[in-house]
Amino acid sequence: MKELIERSNRLGADPRNTNYAGGNTSAKGTATDPVTGGPVDLLWVKGSGGDLGTLTAGGLAVLRLDRLRALVDVYPGVEREDEMVAAFDYCLHGRGGAAPSIDTAMHGLVGAAHVDHLHPDAGIALATAADGPALTKECFGDRVLWVPWRRPGFQLGLDIAAVQRANPQAIGVILGGHGITAWGATSDECEANSLEIIRVATEFLASRGRPDPFGAAVHPPLEDRKERAAALMPILRGLASTDLRQIGHFRDDDVVLDFVGSAEMPRLAALGTSCPDHFLRTKVRPLVLDPGGGTPERIRELHAAYRAEYAAYYERHATPDSPPMRGADPAIVLVPGVGMFSFGANKQTARVAGEFYVNAINVMRGAESVSTYAPIDEAEKFRIEYWALEEAKLRRMPKPKPLATRIALVTGGGSGIGRAIAHRLAAEGACVVVADRDGDAAARVAGELGSADVAVPVTVDVTDEDAVRAAVDAAALAFGGVDLVVNNAGLSISKPLLETTVADWDLQHDVMARGSFLVAREAARAMIAQGLGGDIVYIASKNAVFAGPNNVAYGATKADQAHQVRLLAAELGGHGIRVNGVNPDGVVRGSGIFASGWGAQRAAVYGVPEEELGAFYAKRTLLQREVLPEHVADAVFALTGGDLSQTTGLHVPVDAGVAAAFLR
CATH class of the missing domain: 3.40.225.10 (Class II aldolase/adducin N-terminal domain)
Structure with missing residues (x-):
């Protein structure tokens, strides 16, 4: 053995x-x-x-x-x-x-x-x-x-x-x-x-073999193909999820670009793959778009034609005992000049589907170089795709986790509450983009979550409009788009009014009020393109509703975030996008904000040793319990995991009970 x-x-x-x-x-x-x-x-x-x-x-x-x-x-x-x-x-x-x-x-x-x-x-x-x-x-x-x-x-x-x-x-x-x-x-x-x-x-x-089995290169790689791919991916993922929600993967390496840009690609792509392992993962044939991708209207037109043809393929070969049609959306989308998009029930499946189509490209190249590519006929492909044994294998697969096929973007994900949220979302099946100004911290947390099939890091300053747009594009290229955004990036400076500088005020409003707005705007743009709905969660604060001392800049910007929740819930509901908030308080242990000086400042305000600040906060709550980052992560999951699917515009207190912060 x-x-x-x-x-x-x-x-x-x-x-x-x-x-x-x-x-x-x-x-x-x-x-x-x-x-x-x-x-x-x-x-x-x-x-x-x-x-x-x-x-x-x-x-x-x-x-x-x-x-x-x-x-x-x-x-x-x-x-x-x-x-x-x-x-x-x-x-x-x-x-x-x-x-x-x-x-x-x-x-x-x-x-x-x-x-x-x-x-x-x-x-x-x-x-x-x-x-x-x-x-x-x-x-x-x-x-x-x-x-x-x-x-x-x-x-x-x-x-x-x-x-x-x-x-x-x-x-x-x-x-x-x-x-x-x-x-x-x-x-x-x-x-x-x-x-x-x-x-x-x-x-x-x-x-x-002859050196040019795919014929002349008629659509060379475009210089801006990554930008085009990032714009196309949410549209394609939404269409590929018409029957079942999918995760996406993108490739634009030489073997792909050579094939999709060749004169013979349309003919060969229409013939489909051959090896059973290939077409079980890639479907019988790919969807081929116009060079460069084309307009959204044209993409939808081609997708509708693909679905109609797939349904016709099923009807041509189905017998009374065939399993029901599993879905008519493509697993592979080829775009001349741009590359290949692949889709699956999770990132690994989407990535592997792309790998299998590259195998198919290599097979077509070899066969065409010495002969003519002649895969098994369509009827035989159907017999395998809708084989009772394959159907039984699919039924044995474990039930997906609550956030499977969801793509989450967590800002401030490199430490504290953001890290805890990233861990919880990944544990519940989400693909996670860990976004943080500290790229090393983001990479460290992404590594904790697993491979690039589970999480990827992005370095982003949420006050920078271009950087935020790039982060959402990175989510599109890594996983296919974005479904769940957690606006968690933040900081705090605790000072009395007369000591609060304009710089103190601007910094906190730039990171939390402006940053949350920018992230929500770019994420909403992608969510609307996908047409799959979505969740935006703001990590606000008890201070959004509670007036504490020496805290004017932080409290004001948290109130700004809290009202963004209400405003965006009202505006985005028509797109199926839910916007909710979490109001934590007293999260000392494991908090990046408290570790960066906020803890010492608040301890001085309340006249307690910094190391006892968490216990101090706990004693003033109704439950007499300390709040940890994991408790905030629990609230985020409660809002996004499916049990509160009809809830939007809500703020959930995670403060162990602070009566003065009760919502009215």
Whole structure:
């Protein structure tokens, strides 16, 4: 098993060998049966849904080889081959492990101790070439054989096993429209054979292929494509979320720009992808926009046409027992001169969809360089896309978290209350843009939350109009737009009226009143373009309604923020955008404001040691409890997590009970 996992991890770590979560590997061997004490022949094979690059022992299915091979005698034929997947469960050895995948038969029936099934771009290029059988023979001779297209399943396992038995000199096969399978007597031999097939195919395409398979470059990359992409993304994400809300991803690397700007792109894109792993994630074909993106009206027109065509595709091939249509929106959008937009239920899924389409581009390039790209036909694609086994896999997926598919932008997210809010929103499933004037602090918090699929940092001074616009654009490019904004950036200077300078007044109003206005305005612009509604939450203060001493500048700007909540709730409700506020008080521990001098100033006002300020605030509340940043984060989630979906214009006190600050 150790050799199998190490081989799998090596093969899966290189995208030239297989795509993410694509392919599977296996090993046969003998173990001791704990019931009889005697030897038992077993198959260890990568289970359903795993990824070779990160495979562990828990991701393997373990089956008794004698029982698996005995299924040949009860196989009811290709029309009922899906029934065999359920039969695999009766072949399992022991408890635990992964669920056997549809490719289990391929691994168990092939008469070699080790088997690899992979999806390398070079191999699929031959597999999707119009004259794939002849090219395979020219490339490999009789060392690698051709197996005609067949949907993955028990019959394909039988087909491959028959080829392997009849051709003892062969090291593997090219599976028409699909990928490659290789085998070997040892793990090292199997891996070497897999890599040989990939290397020889790659060299064959490079030496024999023509250099310009996509034709002339007719739409060169635009200099301002990032700006265009940031403007297009909220529109596209909103349209791609017509049926189910999506997260977005954008790519404009050379491989993408070369393809989308080429003369042959429209023809090839219309043919769609071929390998089942590809089109299950990219849909049958992409939506292609006009060069540069076009106007919003034109984009909506093309999107409507795409939806109509997808519905027609479903109607052409659906049978009475087909699952319902899952959604007619595109997963991939190509824009000549700009790049590629991809969409999915979360950031990883959106990013991986884009990676799969890049695999498809590479496949099309290889096939067109030596032949003509000829993917499997539309009816076969439908059979896989709406396969009952795929539908069952989708139903097994865990229930999404409350903020899944929501994109949050948290200002002042690098410390204190903002950090706590960012952590809570990410824990509830949101993609989070951590915005802070201190870029290092923002990066540190984003790193705490996870990978770039979960959170990204942006450095922004909220008083700077251009910087705020750039932060919202960054959210669009990172995740597709913005759905949930938390106006948390702030500071405080505590002085009596006669000691408060104009600079003190301006600084606090610039950061909190002006900054909140700028962030809300730019976020609302993106939310309106998306057409998905949204949430804007202001972290105001008890001081917005309570008149405390030596606090005129801070109290006045918090009152400004509090009234912005009411004004924007009234204005933006027609767009489905809810605007609410949270009024904290006494958040000393973990607070960036208190740590920066505000704590010492307030402690002096109240005549208590700074280290006892939190306890002092707690004692003057009705609940006699100290307020922490996490309590403010709880309130933000309560307002945005779905249970208060009909609430807007509300201020929620998080102050442990200050009667003088009760809202009237």
